[in-house]
Amino acid sequence: MADKLIIFDTTLRDGEQSPGASMTKDEKIRIAKQLERLRVDVIEAGFAAASPGDFESIKAIAGIIKDSTVCSLSRANDRDISRAAEALAPAERKRIHTFIATSPLHMEKKLRMTPDQVLEQAKLAVRFARQFTDDVEFSPEDGSRSDMDFLCKVIESVINEGARTINFADTVGYGVPELYGQMIKTLRERIPNSDKAVWSVHCHNDLGMAVANSLAGVVIGGARQVECTINGLGERAGNTALEEVVMAVRTRRDHFGLDLSIDTAQIVPASKLVSQITGFAVQPNKAVVGANAFAHASGIHQDGVLKARDTYEIMRAEDVGWTANKIVLGKLSGRNAFKQRLEELGIGLESETELNAAFSRFKELADRKSEIFDEDIIAVVADEQHSHDNEFYRFVSLAQRSETGERPSAKVVFTMDGKELSCSGEGNGPVDATVNAIETEARSGAELLLFSVNAITTGTQSQGEVTMRLSKSGRIVNGVGADPDIVVASAKAYLSALNKLHSKAERLNPQL
């Protein structure tokens, strides 16, 4: 029987470390449920000691997820580890992941600790974590820039203390495939108890080599766990993309010879959900999940694909969750067809009430747009869920006027803490006027860092999906809104970002 490759997803932890990708508890739960449908082995749900909000998200996920192990990251100290253990208490399968930096640079400049102190703290942390679970993972942070003799000492010691997974971190994306893979191989050969732990890779994409490094860690180094994120989301340039590793291992089983428990048909729904929630659009030419990943534009390729699909396709679009529109949804469709499409897209709604609300919004949209695509449905459901998640600000209506030579103006009606407000503003363009109008009442003082508009499908009928990234007092949030009218989508996105700032401030300071 082939070895198994463990897929450890850290979208909810390292993915959330992307500036602007912070997620609410409800959003994290939705993603965790999709990761469970995808059948990832381990879900790193967050960093319990980071904030009361992160703690609550992990606790909720630990209570809901049954088929995947739920994990929390923690520094190598008792306080963080106790918080992780407390948050993970409801989980059927839990893992505590503790880490400490081992590179000379990090030890001296950041931790201000001697190597002996780091070694001692790593041992104590693993020993302490083992009181709460047998499943303890240890990461030497910045491992790829660490001294090999020192790494051998630390890793041998933490395995003796009971660490069952050793995650060799390329924290700053400094590794190159052959060298990174060789480092793991050498460590495994030199450390006498190395076979008592599963070896894992955790790579960052600063030089665009996260996937290549991870796979080299597997093939050359013998690692059997890959840490990765949906769409490669993550700190700075991101992490290893889950979909790329999974499809490489599946498609080239002849080379890797490894089994995976992943249900690949759930990859595209997961990608779309994460993109929709975080507001990080997927580039069209992205492997596996990009809109063009299975599109053929040139005659010779189209001819080849029509004659034999595998002339230009090394995997089947359906196998990764791209759906061919068999039932075309539109204004004449009924609830059953809508519900079935939701199921095909892996969207689970909690109740009949939620389904009915989403269906009404779908019908409203279908009246304005003749054909409804999967992306429209995802946006409709997300919009519905956002409006229930955080209702401090809620969009009601908008009227705007713009004419060549005139300064655009907008009148926006929205609710703030349940009270309906009507406000007007002017601006350089209709979106600027809309934001200025909202700010006359909201007075958030937030700074707009990013405004982006994506057509959800093709054609001028398409819904526009707007992302607004706001910053206030060091906090950065993304708001997303969708509507066939991009000015309305912008108003919704702006209010959704204000909601996130509001709920984040409330989480950090509940008396607000």
Ligand SMILES: CC(=O)SCCNC(=O)CCNC(=O)[C@H](O)C(C)(C)COP(=O)(O)OP(=O)(O)OC[C@H]1O[C@@H](n2cnc3c(N)ncnc32)[C@H](O)[C@@H]1OP(=O)(O)O
């Ligand atoms: C490579 C990675 O991805 S690591 C994970 C990154 N994720 C995060 O940082 C999660 C979000 N972080 C947070 O919310 C906060 O930084 C907290 C709650 C973790 C800590 O907050 P604070 O106590 O205010 O400390 P602050 O962030 O300012 O500094 C980090 C401290 O932890 C220490 N530290 C850093 N890593 C570790 C570690 N692995 N083990 C023990 N201590 C550590 C630093 O040396 C520093 O200590 P100092 O205060 O004595 O100088």
Ligand SMILES: CC(C)C(=O)C(=O)O
């Ligand atoms: C905590 C560790 C695994 C990490 O995220 C990193 O080193 O990048």
